[in-house]
Amino acid sequence: MLVVQFLELAGLIPALLFRRLPTTEFVPAPYADERSSLLEWPNGAPATTGVNAGEQHSEHHTKPAVLIQSQGWGSIPYTPLLFTAICLLALITPPSVAPFSFNVYPLPSPHNDDTILSLACIMPEFDPSTSKRGVFEAYRAESASINGQAKIHLWPEGAVRWDTAQERAADIQTLQNSIKVNSGYVIALGFEDFAPRKSDEREGIRRNGIMVISAEGVEFEYLKQNLVPITESFSMIHSTKPPPFHTLHIPYKKTGKNWRTRPVVITAAICLDFAHPSTLLLAEPDDPNEKSPPRRADVVLAPGKTWDVRIGEMMHEQVALRADEVGSIGLWCDRGGISGVVGRGESGAQRGVQTFMHTISIPYDPEEKVQPHHATFYARMGDMVSVLLIWVPFIGALLFPKLGIELGHPGGLQGEVNGNEHQPAIISGALLAVQRASAPVIAGGSASSHAIRAAIGNATAFVQRRFARNQPPAGNLIDF
16 A cells, blocks of 8 residues: 555656746747736736726837746656656765765663673784785784683684695694683684685686684685675686574673573675675575574674775775674774774774774574564565665656546646636645655654644645646636
């Protein structure tokens, strides 16, 4: 029902806007005064008699032509192309005026037993000429220095480079041992390695991925799906598997009898993946046999590697949008631009190459993990429904270009409205459609509902007066 009402309104908008528009024209002097009088007296000026009438008639032939700005509305045919252009202009106007994002502080949690979780972006300082082995040791030492101050340590995209399977296995074992000594955290590292060669692939193809390592081993691994054109797409292979949901059991409150673990659901994507809205929407549990698989992540790990600060700022905003869409908190770690914690009111940011930590609060509600709470309409409904809703106004304009006339009196444009037989009946259709569409919205007795109702009434009265004032009497020789 609401869709039909929206279509009706969409059909009325072009009819009201483009039926008659203001015009400017030259009017011969003999008719200028008559034209002005018609604007002031829509139903005809009072008759003049006697000497005054003769004087006015004689002046008509002595005055030159004058330019009159008509308050009437000249006829311009409605076309779907014109309406589409206006809609596109209206859609691009707000982003060009309003800021791209707003700083919204996190809302107080209604839960009394939240999970306090510290996140860290690991970015040690080292010389660009440092060997790959030295780079790995720099990252490992930086994570070890933070110890258990942060529960999740994220390394940037491509922080570690492996050329052989032996190097990969040795580094994973080294990190496991380091975590066991300083228990209580996990490391999510961005890596590059050689993909296992297949018969239909050339030799030397590399992969770009993220790996989460705990004291028990590799928790999960994700490979980048959307590679940077040319720079990465030529030398790397992309993945077709969506990001996984994985549940970490973080130690929480180890003192006394309150020792326990808290489930924290995480997922991951890499840099350019966040420029594609469907990346996180397609995430699925890594354990299909789980009884109650999570449908939403608490934390989204987002390693990045940008080559310019402006690109880093753009990707920082993209991560914030993706996190807000699914109701999660994103940890963006970019060695080349801006890093920070975003989503659900978080707005911490860090410029430059420096390790930083940020503490977040996650409501401890196991039932919430299986429901897409705090998600946007797009995240709930997906691509197709959102695209269809965007196209509803255009479809309505094509299907109902003259719906206002059909909703009015049977007489069409010559139908009688409010006692004026020359007033377009489209106003009646507009009033009917507005009332029908706004009834569910303004139902209730709140102050805002009364304000909306009053605004609609004032706008309706203005349109009625404008149309009544600008319609000429029937049979007039001057068509304007």
